[in-house]
Amino acid sequence: MATQASQLISITPGSTEPIYRQLVEQVRRLVAGGQMAPGDELPSVRELASSLAVNPMTVSKAYGLLEAEGLLARRRGLGMLVAERPRAKAGSSSQAERSALLRPTLERAAREARELELDPDTVLTLFTHILKEQS
Known part of the structure; x- marks a missing residue:
């Protein structure tokens, strides 16, 4: 492994x-x-x-x-x-942990979108499209 x-x-x-x-x-x-x-x-x-x-x-x-x-x-x-993780912790905070890991990437993307002067709706539409593409 x-x-x-x-x-x-x-x-x-x-x-x-x-x-x-x-x-x-x-x-x-x-x-x-x-x-x-x-x-x-x-x-x-x-x-x-x-x-x-x-x-x-x-x-x-x-x-x-x-x-x-x-x-x-x-x-x-x-x-x-x-490491082995307690089931209660892994089950209850797994979504929050993954969201916290994604946040810095989204902050960088948001900063770049502002620098490119893109409006939020355009950025969200593009992000939604990319999410669906990769599924």
Whole structure:
């Protein structure tokens, strides 16, 4: 499963967002969106750093932050795994967690729409169209 996870994770080198933050956000999204489930193994620090061509310390920092927030768990001899989450918490806040993950992306899109001087109705129509296209 770690190989599959490494294929789902990518970075944007020219982004203003630091690479470790990109990794943290992507793992959060993969877990919140159900592409990674509790118990799924993540690639080792070395494996992911090599596949993304980044410093292993960058991956280690991202994994450490995710472990500190309880999203990942370190298991001796197995590496990092998606942590088990209490059912009540996962069931009740799953929608809120996913919405919170989407908010920064929508804020950037809204800022860009304002810069392009697009009216809200046009933007919402376009967004609705894109959502339906991808389904």
